[in-house]
Amino acid sequence: MNWTDEELVARSRSGDLESFNQLILRWERPIYALAYRVIGQEEDARDVAQETFLRAFRALPGFKGEAKFSSWIYRIALNLCRDWIRRKRRTPVSQLPEDVDLDDLVAERGPTESVEDLVARRELSAVVEEAMAILPEEQRTAVILKEYHGMTFQEIAELQGVPLSTVKTRLYQGLSVLRKHLQERSPPLPMRAGAMRARGH
Amino acid sequence: MHKVPENRSPYCGDPGALVSYLYNDGKPEELAAIAAHVQECEPCTRELAALGDTREQLTAWAPPNAELGFSLPHEAAVAEAPTALSQLSSQTPDTSIHTANPMANTVWWRQAAPVWMQAVAATLVFGAGLAVGVTGRGGAPTPPATTVASSEAAPVTRDELAALEQRLRELAGRAPAPVAPVQTAQTRDGARDEELLKRMSALIGDSEERQRSELALRTAQVLRDFEIQRKVDLATMQQAVGQIQGATGAELRQTRELYNRLMDNVSQREGVR
Numbered sequence: 001m002n003w004t005d006e007e008l009v010a011r012s013r014s015g016d017l018e019s020f021n022q023l024i025l026r027w028e029r030p031i032y033a034l035a036y037r038v039i040g041q042e043e044d045a046r047d048v049a050q051e052t053f054l055r056a057f058r059a060l061p062g063f064k065g066e067a068k069f070s071s072w073i074y075r076i077a078l079n080l081c082r083d084w085i086r087r088k089r090r091t092p093v094s095q096l097p098e099d100v101d102l103d104d105l106v107a108e109r110g111p112t113e114s115v116e117d118l119v120a121r122r123e124l125s126a127v128v129e130e131a132m133a134i135l136p137e138e139q140r141t142a143v144i145l146k147e148y149h150g151m152t153f154q155e156i157a158e159l160q161g162v163p164l165s166t167v168k169t170r171l172y173q174g175l176s177v178l179r180k181h182l183q184e185r186s187p188p189l190p191m192r193a194g195a196m197r198a199r200g201h
Numbered sequence: 202m203h204k205v206p207e208n209r210s211p212y213c214g215d216p217g218a219l220v221s222y223l224y225n226d227g228k229p230e231e232l233a234a235i236a237a238h239v240q241e242c243e244p245c246t247r248e249l250a251a252l253g254d255t256r257e258q259l260t261a262w263a264p265p266n267a268e269l270g271f272s273l274p275h276e277a278a279v280a281e282a283p284t285a286l287s288q289l290s291s292q293t294p295d296t297s298i299h300t301a302n303p304m305a306n307t308v309w310w311r312q313a314a315p316v317w318m319q320a321v322a323a324t325l326v327f328g329a330g331l332a333v334g335v336t337g338r339g340g341a342p343t344p345p346a347t348t349v350a351s352s353e354a355a356p357v358t359r360d361e362l363a364a365l366e367q368r369l370r371e372l373a374g375r376a377p378a379p380v381a382p383v384q385t386a387q388t389r390d391g392a393r394d395e396e397l398l399k400r401m402s403a404l405i406g407d408s409e410e411r412q413r414s415e416l417a418l419r420t421a422q423v424l425r426d427f428e429i430q431r432k433v434d435l436a437t438m439q440q441a442v443g444q445i446q447g448a449t450g451a452e453l454r455q456t457r458e459l460y461n462r463l464m465d466n467v468s469q470r471e472g473v474r
Binding site: 017020021024025028029032033036037042045046049050053054057121122124125128129132143146147148152153165168169171172173175176178179182 | 216217219220221223224226227251252254255256258259261262263264265267269270271272273
């Protein structure tokens with residue numbers, strides 16, 4: 001049975017642990033990805049993601065369903081990430097892989113991607129990660145939520161607790177900084193041939 | 202910021218409008234108006250293309266493929282539930298999570314027991330064992346758990362153990378015990394002691410004998426080693442003396458030959474005169 005988030009939340013609140021574990025299964029990857037991109041540390045991102053679900057479980061009786069479950073859990077995760085950044089008093093440090101195993105690369109690539117393309121993609125990934133690390137936290141979070149989690153401006157504004165126009169400004173500024181950094185640092189990439197992504201306009 | 206055309210649209214160069222158009226996120230009529238402007242404004246088109254290119258590059262950044270598989274075990278949920286219920290009657294989630302270090306709140310069932318708890322457990326086990334041993338010998342019932350549990354987490358010293366043993370003995374002594382079995386036990390104990398003494402004496406005798414033999418052997422070994430070493434030293438000294446004697450004899454012979462040669466020379470010269 002494919003329950004919606006809201007149904008799973010309702011079942012979890014009535015004591016069905018299995019339903020909550022289904023919510024975890026559904027959201028652990030996005031939450032981990034968010035934590036990793038915001039704080040830039042693999043192990044700590046895991047811990048933050050795990051703690052997010054634990055706190056969500058504790059707070060479940062107080063979750064009345066005014067917001068979507070995803071927004072709620074993202075908010076918990078972002079608060080934990082912010083705590084982590086405050087505690088460390090630093091911007092995220094990129095953990096760039098030093099050794100690249102060719103076998104791993106081959107296993108990782110897509111069905112139509114050559115190894116050369118894959119190597120280039122990984123190099124670009126490292127450059128993007130490096131560029132993201134130089135952004136101020138609020139810009140980085142806005143870009144991450146928009147780019148990688150597909151949130152609307154309104155959702156980001158609610159999560160960040162700022163007006164819609166501020167979110168747009170943060171995004172524009174963040175993208176401009178990234179653009180400059182990537183122009184200076186990024187390797188040539190075959191897949192960049194297409195300019196803008198077709199998004200219906 | 203780019204050069205603005207003369208018939209400037211309110212959207213031209215506006216970051217908010219550009220971002221809305223870039224992400225296609227806004228009211229339809231607003232997006233349509235921005236699109237109409239972009240079609241006519243080359244700088245805005247270029248800006249959007251560049252931002253789009255940047256977005257394209259951002260897709261390359263993927264988090265590591267970590268093994269996750271989080272889940273709440275049933276026992277954890279049972280343990281967590283009362284806390285959650287008591288905490289969250291009126292709280293919103295983000296106020297409740299602003300507290301602390303995520304790592305500090307690592308789930309309790311994963312944490313090791315504190316040292317003091319382990320010490321208490323060890324003390325209880327040891328005390329219970331000791332009490333069982335004492336009561337087993339004395340035959341009187343004692344309440345070991347109560348006695349030991351009262352010591353709480355404090356470390357047990359030798360004196361305390363002695364006091365405990367003493368107290369157990371007193372309790373055992375106070376308990377009414379049948380006379381005949383005690384006498385029998387005492388007789389049995391006396392016989393056992395004698396046997397034990399004999400065995401101990403025999404063991405000590407054996408040990409002394411063994412030590413004497415070992416001492417004799419060691420002494421003989423030392424003497425033999427000493428004699429060997431003495432012979433070696435003597436031989437070395439004799440060799441050295443012989444070398445010195447040989448050298449001295451050779452020198453004497455040379456001196457004598459030299460002297461004879463000189464004497465011959467002298468007598469030859471006298472003969473010439």
